[in-house]
Amino acid sequence: MKAAQIRRQHLVSQVLLKQFTMAGLDASGRQLRPVDVRNPERRNKLASTRTCGWADTFVAFDSASAEKLWDSVETRTPAAFEAVRAGTPFANPLHVEALRDLVVLHYVRSHRYHSVYTNAFEAVSTKLRGQLVRQFPEELRREALRQTRLHxxxxxxxxxxxxxxxxxxxxTQEFENGKLFRTSIENMFNKVRAEAAKWRLEVLTPESGQFLIGDNPAVSVRTDRKPFSYNMAVGDAHSIVLPISPRHLLALGRDNLVGTIPRAAVNDLNTVQIRAADQYVYMHPQSTRLEAFARDTATRWRTDRTDR
Incomplete structure (x- = not known):
């Protein structure tokens, strides 16, 4: 039986993107504002959550299996979001678990993880090819003669x-058809989930300003230098952060807490989202100052990388 295929797969959950939307002025439903960080000068129209934060056939083999795993997290999210908005995220341990799992889900189901996975496989293949030639030349010659009749x-x-x-x-065949990636990403989700269970959950709100969210939204960070460094291994990170609305950000940390952070820290965390994004960041449609901040930050980031 042919494996089930789901083409449009959201890497940023629609239930999460919805927190950054407002009702459209027409019959278009709820909308958010995308900013293209690769082309920050481009003016993007407001968009629905359905058209944002997705990848074409991200899990190419039996994607229904992965979607079932993701759904087990996403279906628990709305009630947890309600608790956050009410200021009672820790009243129910199941809400804490759901929010922590949401961070893990977006850390693993990401463009970043796919890139790490692909680069690791290619590096291992290159290393193996060299080892075969150096360590087993005679065996290779015999097998070549058997298969091709060439010396x-x-x-x-x-x-x-x-x-x-x-x-x-x-x-390699399973790498090419996507089976290996589906197995890898599901195993990685379970591995990081077990590791994250040792961490506590911080729910942070800005003293002023708003959060935006990128298309690689759950980011490992270190905060001992400015600008914050990011995308290091979980074991080397101070936290994994995930914006969940313009007014709330989740951070894995040492203690369960609800706290506020100054505008400077909000800017630092938004900068991480912009720099870690694959192509887009998203924000509330009325966040005009934040849109300008995103465009300026993305422009400087592109310039700095070009000048290196």
């Missing part, structure tokens, strides 16, 4: 044949 001589032909063997392997 290979020199490192170039042997390397090419080693690459062919790797491409024919079951592991």
């Amino acid at each position: 290979l001589d020199g490192s170039g032909p042997l390397t090419a044949f080693a690459e062919r063997l790797i491409e024919q392997s079951e592991v």
Whole structure:
């Protein structure tokens, strides 16, 4: 039976994006404002949550399996959001668990994780190809003769044949069809979820200003330098942060707490979202100052990277 396929897969949950929306002026429903951080000069129209924060066939093999796992988190989120808005996120332990799982979900189900996964597989394949040529040249020659009836001589032909063997392997085939990625991302979700269970949950609100959210929204950060460093391994991070509305941000930390943070810290955290984004950040449609901040920050970031 052919594995189920879901093409449009949201990496940023619609229930999360909805927290940054307002009702449209027409029959278009609730909308938010996207800003393209790759092209910050571009003016984007207001958009629905359905058209934002998704990737085409992100999990390409039996995506229904992954969607079922994600749904187990997302269906618990609305009640937890209500508790946050009411100022009682810790009244029910199930709400704390749901919010912490939401952070983990968006940390793992991300463009960033897909990039790390792909780069790791390619690095291992390259290393294995070199090891085969260095350690098993005679075995490679015999196998090449058996398969192709050619006598290979020199490192170039042997390397090419080693690459062919790797491409024919079951592991590579599962990498190509997406089965390996689906297994990897589900296992990683469960692994990070178990690790995150050791952390407490901070619910932070800005003294002034608002939060925006990027399309890689759950970001590992260190706050011992300015600007905040980000995207390090979980074990090296001070926290994993996730904005959940213009007025609320979740952070994994040492203590359960509800607190406020100054405008400077809000700007630092918004800067992390902008720099960690794959292409877009999103905000409430009436956040005109925040839109200007996002465009200016993205422009400076692109300029700095070009000048290096």
